[in-house]
Amino acid sequence: xxxxxxxxxxxxxxxxxxxxxxxxxxxxxxxxxxxxxxxxxxxxxxxxxxxxxxxxxxxxxxxxxxxxxxxxxxxxxxxxxxxxxxxxxxxxxxxxxxxxxxxxxxxxxxxxxxxxxxxxxxxxxxxxxxxxxxxxxxxxxxxxxxxxxxxxxxxxxxxxxxxxxxxxxxxxxxxxxxxxxxxxxxxxxxxxxxxxxxxxxxxxxxxxxxxxxxxxxxxxxxxxxxxxxxxxxxxxxxxxxxxxxxxxxxxxxxxxxxxxxxxxxxxxxxxxxxxxxxxxxxxxxxxxxxxxxxxxxxxxxxxxxxxxxxxxxxxxxxxxxxxxxxxxxxxxxxxxxxxxxxxxxxxxxxxxxxxxxxxxxxxxxxxxxxxxxxxxxxxxxxxxxxxxxxxxxxx
Amino acid sequence: xxxxxxxxxxxxxxxxxxxxxxxxxxxxxxxxxxxxxxxxxxxxxxxxxxxxxxxxxxxxxxxxxxxxxxxxxxxxxxxxxxxxxxxxxxxxxxxxxxx
Numbered sequence: 086x087x088x089x090x091x092x093x094x095x096x097x098x099x100x101x102x103x104x105x106x107x108x109x110x111x112x113x114x115x116x117x118x119x120x121x122x123x124x125x126x127x128x129x130x131x132x133x134x135x136x137x138x139x140x141x142x143x144x145x146x147x148x149x150x151x152x153x154x155x156x157x158x159x160x161x162x163x164x165x166x167x168x169x170x171x172x173x174x175x176x177x178x179x180x181x182x183x184x185x186x187x188x189x190x191x192x193x194x195x196x197x198x199x200x201x202x203x204x205x206x207x208x209x210x211x212x213x214x215x216x217x218x219x220x221x222x223x224x225x226x227x228x229x230x231x232x233x234x235x236x237x238x239x240x241x242x243x244x245x246x247x248x249x250x251x252x253x254x255x256x257x258x259x260x261x262x263x264x265x266x267x268x269x270x271x272x273x274x275x276x277x278x279x280x281x282x283x284x285x286x287x288x289x290x291x292x293x294x295x296x297x298x299x300x301x302x303x304x305x306x307x308x309x310x311x312x313x314x315x316x317x318x319x320x321x322x323x324x325x326x327x328x329x330x331x332x333x334x335x336x337x338x339x340x341x342x343x344x345x346x347x348x349x350x351x352x353x354x355x356x357x358x359x360x361x362x363x364x365x366x367x368x369x370x371x372x373x374x375x376x377x378x379x380x381x382x383x384x385x386x387x388x389x390x391x392x393x394x395x396x397x398x399x400x401x402x403x404x405x406x407x408x409x410x411x412x413x414x415x416x417x418x419x420x421x422x423x424x425x426x427x428x429x430x431x432x433x434x435x436x437x438x439x440x441x442x443x444x445x446x447x448x449x450x451x452x453x454x455x456x457x458x459x460x461x462x463x464x465x466x467x468x469x470x471x472x473x474x475x476x477x478x479x480x
Numbered sequence: 481x482x483x484x485x486x487x488x489x490x491x492x493x494x495x496x497x498x499x500x501x502x503x504x505x506x507x508x509x510x511x512x513x514x515x516x517x518x519x520x521x522x523x524x525x526x527x528x529x530x531x532x533x534x535x536x537x538x539x540x541x542x543x544x545x546x547x548x549x550x551x552x553x554x555x556x557x558x559x560x561x562x563x564x565x566x567x568x569x570x571x572x573x574x575x576x577x578x579x
Contacts, residue, residue, distance in 0.1 A: 294502055294503065
């Protein structure tokens with residue numbers, strides 16, 4: 086496992102450090118807002134000669150992802166980073182990266198999409214990209230972000246997967262707060278990710294290839310079917326890579342994490358940093374004798390349906406927390422998918438959706454406790470007060 | 481009515497992923513000249529072989545031999561009319577094609 090050292094890092098610094106250890110061949114990134122300190126920190130490593138990475142500062146996020154597609158098609162390990170409206174501006178090429186099956190890794194700092202203009206945490210940026218064909222990993226704290234960035238390289242490059250990966254962390258809450266982060270040594274990280282062996286290279290003149298050709302009614306559908314298979318394969322490949330990571334570094338990762346859920350009758354499901362706040366409330370209510378627990382999906386794409394269903398078996402009342410609004414009028418993205426997943430089950434809990442924290446609105450323990458107490462009532466009576474609730478908004 | 485050719489082509493497990501084509505120069509097989517509505521026609525007697533049309537053609541569709549303009553490659557000429565527009569002696573005119 087090598088030496089482990091503990092340093093005070095923000096989530097952004099943790100990613101920049103992981104990128105330094107990964108040492109991708111190319112990083113193409115937009116250097117100004119909405120870009121984060123991830124790219125600032127990594128650029129410093131490049132400027133100081135700590136890595137041999139070709140750093141390409143570009144004039145827009147659209148160009149950043151385009152340059153990444155070019156670099157990945159040339160056959161080199163490629164990364165970028167983005168946030169919020171930066172991801173929105175990349176949009177067209179985000180889809181192209183996934184459908185061209187280029188294993189690009191992109192840390193994303195989750196922040197609200199404008200408008201009105203807002204730069205604070207919510208998940209509307211990456212949740213909007215949930216159908217783009219990228220794998221999405223959500224992280225609770227800087228340690229998870231650091232480790233997941235390293236793991237993401239292996240997932241993206243896995244032969245049965247070959248899809249790009251977003252590693253998501255909460256804007257400001259995780260990206261700017263300083264925590265103790267355990268760092269692995271460089272050689273252990275390099276050994277874990279291994280040497281990159283590309284599927285093809287546009288620069289290989291002995292074996293020429295055509296990338297991104299016109300693909301009409303006769304073949305496009307087949308390529309989408311392959312892409313769908315890549316995502317399905319990821320459900321098997323990701324746990325294998327998590328196991329390899331545990332073997333190498335002694336740190337466990339799961340498709341979904343649960344906390345005091347084994348005998349729970351009441352549960353809250355939340356992504357990223359909010360899971361930490363929920364955990365504290367679980368402990369408080371457990372002391373009062375309430376059988377409450379937390380489910381924290383780590384991977385949202387592919388959607389780990391079986392793991393989620395297994396974790397929630399026995400739960401009578403469930404609240405799914407969404408830090409984004411899908412404007413479908415039927416609840417947020419995490420909620421609608423979990424609710425749909427229960428369709429095949431013999432029984433299902435009463436489920437409510439709590440949309441919260443939009444534009445960086447704080448979520449407090451008292452808010453979460455209020456939801457838990459509501460669920461305790463629901464578990465007793467079977468009655469749901471209101472299916473879709475907005476937690477923390479002023480009425 | 482459209483013809484159903486689905487059974488005659490390779491399935492999704494038998495083709496390279498991501499739309500990759502495992503050879504280069506594939507654009508050559510794609511005859512973009514079929515898109516043309518107007519066709520360039522040259523009056524050879526007026527042509528001074530200045531090669532301005534050759535330099536401007538966005539599809540490399542001006543045919544030449546021994547430094548002389550010899551005609552148009554109609555497999556790839558999309559009929560944009562740039563050659564007619566830039567010709568200094570106006571020896572190229574665009575004629576509507578009857579397809």
